Amino acid sequence: MSTRTEERPDTRTREELNSARPSKARYALILGGLTAFGPLSVDMYLPALPLMATDLDTIDSTLQLTLTAFVIGLALGQLVAGPLSDSLGRRRPLIVGVSVYVIASVLCAISPSVELLIAARALQAVGAAAGLVVARATVRDLFSGTEMTRFFSMLMLVTGLAPILAPLIGGQVLTVTSWRGIFLVLTGFGALLLIVAMVFLPEPLDVSRRSPVRIGSVLRAYLALLRERAFLGYALASGFLFAAMFAYISGSSFVLQGVYGLSPQQYSLAFGLGGVGIVVVGQVNGRIVGRFSERQLLATGLLLAMTSALGITAAAAFELSLAALLTPLLLMVSSIGLVMPNSTSLALANHPRNAGSASALLGVLQFLIGGLTAPLVGLGGQETALPMGILMASFAALALLSFATLARPTTR
Template identity: 70%
Template sequence: MSTDTAVSGTGQATVAERRGHRTAKYALILGGLTAFGPLSVDMYLPALPTMTQDLHSTDTALQLTLAAFIVGLGVGQLVVGPLSDAWGRRRPLLVGIAVFVVASVLCAVSPSAEALIAARTLQAFGAAAGVVIARAAVRDLYSGIAMARFFSMLMLVTGLAPILAPVIGGQLLAVTSWRGIFWALTGFGVLLLTVAAFALPEPLPPSRRRPARFGPVMRTYGGLLSDRLFLGYALAVGMAFAGMFAYISGSSFVLQGVYGLSPVEYSIVFGVNGFGLVAASQVNGRIVARFRQRSLLLTGLLATLAGALGMVAAAVFGLGLAGLLPPLFVLVSSIGLIMPNATSLALADHPHTAGSASALLGVVQFLVGGAASPLVGAFGEGSAVPMATIMAVTGMLALVSFGVLTRRHSTTPRPA
C-alpha cells in the first residue's frame, strides 16, 4: 500500500472517529434532555403517601401535582416548539432548563400542596423545552435513515428513564425525604444546563428560521393536524406510549399485589423488560437501512398487540407469572421498534417546522399516554385483567391509527 493511500485511509478514519464522537455527544446531551419528562413524572411517585402526610393534604391534591405537570408539559411544548423554529434551538432551551432548575428548587421547599402544584406547573414548562427541542434538534441534524438510527441510539439513553425513574425515587427515599428527590432533579437540571451551554452548538441556521407570529403558528398546527401521515404516526406512537404508561402505573400493583413479587423481584422484572426495550431499539438502529421503516414500525405495533393479548389470556385463564411475563417482555421490548421509527417518520416531511411538529408529537404522547394511567386503577387493582386489557386496547388503536391514516404513504418526501 502506498504512503498516499495510507495517509488517505488515516484521514478517512479520523473523520469517521470525529463523526462518531459528535454523534455520541449529541446522543448523551439530547438523551438527557428527553429524560426531563419521564424523570420529573415518575421519580417522586413512591413518595406520594409520605408527601400527603408531610404536607397535611389529601391523595387527590397530591395527584393534582402529577396532572398539573402533564398538562404543563403539553402546553409548554406547544409554546416552545414555534419559538425554537423562530429563535433557534439554544436560546429557548437554555431559558427552559433554567426555569426547570428554579422550579425544582421551589418544589423542594414547597410548604403546601397548593404551592407544590404551582411549582410543578412551572417545572413542566421548563421540562417541555428539553423534550421538544431535543427531537427538533435531531431533525435539524439528520434525515432519512440517519435520523431513524439516531432516534434508536437516543433510546439507549432515554429508553430506561420512565421505567427506572420510580426505582431511583425509591432508592433516594431510603436516604432522604421526598424533598431530596426534587433536589436531585435540581442537580440534574444544573448539570444539563452547564453541558448544553458549553457543548451543544446551535443546530438551526438563521436561514431556516420562521417568525413566531400567532396566525402562522396556528396555521402550522392546523396543517399538521390535517396531515394524515403526521397524525397517523403521532397517534400510533401516542397509543403505544399509553400502553407504557399503563404498565408503569399498574405493574407495581399487579406484580407485587396480585402475584406476590417482592420489591427486589419486581425491580428485576422491571430491569429485564427495560433491557429488552433498549436492545430492540439498538437492533432497529442496525437494521433500519436494510428494511423499510414502515415495516419495522408495523412489526413493533403487531408485537405490542400480540404481547397485550397474551397478557389478557394469561390473566383471564390464570396462567400465573409464567404465562404473564413473556408477553409482557414482548410488549415492552416492542416500544424499541415503535418509538424511533414512528418519530422519524412523523418528522420526516417537516424540516422547516420541526419545532412545531416535535411539540405536537410530544403533546399527543404525554396527553394520550397520561390518560391511560388512572384507568388502570379505576377498573380495579385486584387483577391483571384491567392493566392487560388497557394495553391491548391501546395497542389495537395504535395499529388502527397506523393502518388507516398512513396507508397511502409515499417514499417521495413532500414539502413541509
C-alpha cells in the same frame, strides 16, 4: 440561479454535519439526556407513590393526578417551545426551559400538600417540554432519511436507560431519605444538564432557516400538520402506544407492590427490565433499518405491542403468576424501541423547515393522550391488574388502527 440559492442551506448543513460526526456520541448523550427528562421525572418517584399517599394524607387516585399534571404540562409546554425554537433557535428556549425545570423540582421537594405538589409538577413539566422539543428538532436539523432513524435509535440507548435507572435510583433514595429527596436528585440532574447544554451544545439551526413567530402563522402550521394524514397517523400511532405505556407506568407500582407484594426495591428491578428491553430492541432497530423500511419496522412494533397487551390482560383476568404477567409486560415495553424511533422519523421526515412545530405537535399528541390515562387506571381499583391490562390492550389496538388507516403510503 434560484435552484443554486435553495441548495446552499442544505450544503451548509451537510458540511456542519460532517464536522460534527466525530462528536456524534456527544450529541447522543446531550440530546438523550434532554429526552430523558420525561421518563426520569415520571419513573423515579413511582416506588414512592404508596408512601407519598400516606405522607400527604391523600388517596391513590388523587396522587396519580401528579402524573397527569406532569404529562399534560409536558404536552402544552411543547406547543409553545416548538414554534419558539423555530424562530429563536434551539438554544435559548432550551436554556430557559431547563432553568424552569430546576426551579420547579425544588418546589416539588418542599410541597407541603398534594395540591401544591400537583401545581409544581405542572410547572416542572413545562420546563421539561423545551428539552423534548429541542432534542427531536435538533436531530431533524442534523440528519435526514435512514440516518435520522438510526440516530433516533441511538438515542434509545440513552433514553432507554432512564426507565432502568430512574426507579432504581428512586428506590435507593428511599432507603436513606424520604420521597422529597427524589425531587432533589431531579433538581441536580436538571442543573447538571443545563450546564452541559450551555457549554457543549452548539446552535444547530442556521439563522437563514428560522421563521418569525406569529400567532396566526403558528396556528396555520399546526392545522396544516393535523390535516396531513400521514403525519397524523404516525403521531397518533406513537401517541396511543405511549398511552398504553403510561397505563403501565401509572398502575404498575400499585399492581406489582400491592397485588403481587413486591418491595419498592424489587419493583424497581422489575420495572428496570423494561428499560433493558427498550435499549436492546432500539439498537437492533438501528442496525436493520436499512434492510427493512421504517414502515415495516413500525408495523412490527405495533403488532408486538398489541399481542403483548392481550397477554397482560389474560394473565390478569385469570390471576396467573407474577412471571406470567411480567413476560408480556417486558415484551410490551420493549416494543417502544421499535415504534418510537421509526414513527418519529417518519413523522418529521417531510418537515425540515418547521421541525420544532412538528416535533411539538408530535409530543403533544403523545403526552396529552397519555396524561388522560392515569386517572382511568386509578378508577379501576388497585386489587387487580385487569384495569391496567384492558387499558393497555385498548390503546395498543387504537395505535395499530391509526397506523393502518391514516399512515398509508402515498402512491406516486
